[in-house]
Amino acid sequence: MDRYHWGMSPRRPKDDRAPSQVDVARLAGVSTQTVSRVMSGQDNVRPDTARRVLAAVEELGYRVHAAAASLASGRTRVLGVIVVSTDRYSSAALGVGIQQAAAANGYTVTTAAVADHASDDAFLEAFDRLERQGAEGIILGVPIALDTPAMRARTERTPATRSERTSLEEDAPLAVDQRAIARLAVEHLLDLGHETVWHVSGDDYWTETQQRSEAWEQTLRERGIVPPPVIPADWTPESGYRAGRTIAAIPEATAVFVSSDEMAFGLIRALHEAGRSVPEDISVVSVDDIALAAYASPALTTVRQPFEAMGRAAALRLITQIEGHDPVGEMPSTDPQLIVRSSTAPPRVTTPESSKPLRQR
Template identity: 90%
Template sequence: MPPRRHQEDRSPSQVDVARLAGVSTQTVSRVVSGQDNVRPDTARRVLAAVEELGYRVHAAAASLASGRTRVLGVIVVSTDRYSSAALGVGIQQVAAANGYTVTTAAVADHASTEAFLEAFDRLERQGAEGIILGVPVELDSPAMRARTERTPATRSERSSLDDDAPLAVDQRAIARLAVEHLLDLGHATVWHVSGDDYWIETQHRIEAWEQTLRDRGIAPPPLIPADWTPESGYRAGRTIAAIPDVTAVFVSSDEMAFGLIRALHEAGRSVPDDVSVVSVDDIALAAYASPALTTVRQPFEDMGRAAALRVIAKIEGHDAIGEIPSTDPQLVVRSSTAPPSTAR
């Protein structure tokens, strides 16, 4: 049955809901704010009246009444990378399921620590009850620690602010999975195209790439730096194409790998017949590249869900409000890797 049209087409109020349900306005307020000190049958009557009338809670009024905003803040780096969007999807899903809204503060790429502090302060002024630091950059400072002590906060990436967080993807494990896969195929060594050195994950992957090679008794070849963009991957691919003995490359993002493979094809180097390529992220296009990319999947949406669950648990004052998703990286083997041609 469609909602009743209200007199003079005005929006229904708590008084209207209370009248239809046969309860007091205080009872309506307790039900719509999620309080549990209402009889189940009474709560059902109130919710039925809410649905029939099309009553909607006014967020500002509810905040004044309860003393809570039910707002989560998220600090992100302003970028068009897939990871930021996917992380946000996971945060939004958990927030909506638990009665929270999300507000975001974006800072420029390569921003100073002061810019992140200003973003944190801005979210606090907007009423954020908890803040997710969705930025894989180093933010360990006395000023940031003071803020995370006064407002519940958590990280979506591992850092010294939250070393024991189980929700972070182990970036060193990503590099080990990629390099060991190529070495196990029989390649004598693995070259590495790194991401922007502003990001913590870049350094962690470089360290693990070097260590994994040394553990196999292999001296790491020269690092090829890039900046996450397909253009930088293309430039790295031109460099790789000019080195005849390169047979395997670990590229630090799928998007850079697209550019690198294009450069190799233009130079007459076949993937994977001449050069095997492993990348990172497993974005939606990775499976449809030519060839389909072997990549290490990062569960970005699960990272967002896990971060939101953690910060809401801190706000609500208990250990957890749901099962924290696994954020272990996973090697996805497709067509861009193969044993070296000499082995074949």
């Protein structure tokens, strides 16, 4: 019998037909029954065997007929995702990570989007819609404002997990520590020699806004600095532009922590129009590290949020809840990382001998 050996290059069917379960079994060196058990999510397969099968599936491009698999197993293998405002970069990047982890474990993904500041009823309707589409579990990309008794009751009925931490006490290892993000940004600016750091916040509707603002204030107070007033914004470049005009009118402002890259783009434009240079006059640190951050002028110093890793972690955690055992794939790190570029520098100083501003070293 012609068998494939693990580690050999994959052999596509010679007649150009779509790969079958038999082809997967040959490449992985297992029986077709084992392939079937892996693809249907049964837990009586050793983890190393399951990984070989899934790797063979990926190499061959094998695709399970979803309807047939559902009928055979009595399961849909569908994950539901509720996101807020799908035009946000974070929602799109989270979705990529969720899709990656789901596909590696034989799941498909369906999404329900709700508007910013949606009502409780809108989220409950999204739950209903995903359940009607066969979702076995749901990932919540939702802010704390919607963490109500009605929502909690619904998540007790259907396996669910969050893509963000909702409080310091909650056990959510997959979530980025939003307070750590603020500390990284503020400490970087203070260590450069700035006497204080102004803060442009995101929409108060979101958990991360509250946590970052609290950590910004705490970090300043730990250094003996009375925090200046928060400048509120709403994640959009337009709101960042308005905040930039406010900052430009404050002569003593030399450093600002902006709660998203997109807001920072707007803020820097407003500063430029007002004749205040970045970083010569004002240093700017933002959050997210979206692709454009490295190509802005100046390139943004920012705190990277690993959105794709957060998405993978959320999906893996949900699959664990559904299946009762560890899924295929390691839990990724979601630690934030400060990326230092060109938008931050020490503040200008003057010397007694000259009124010309100099750069601290």
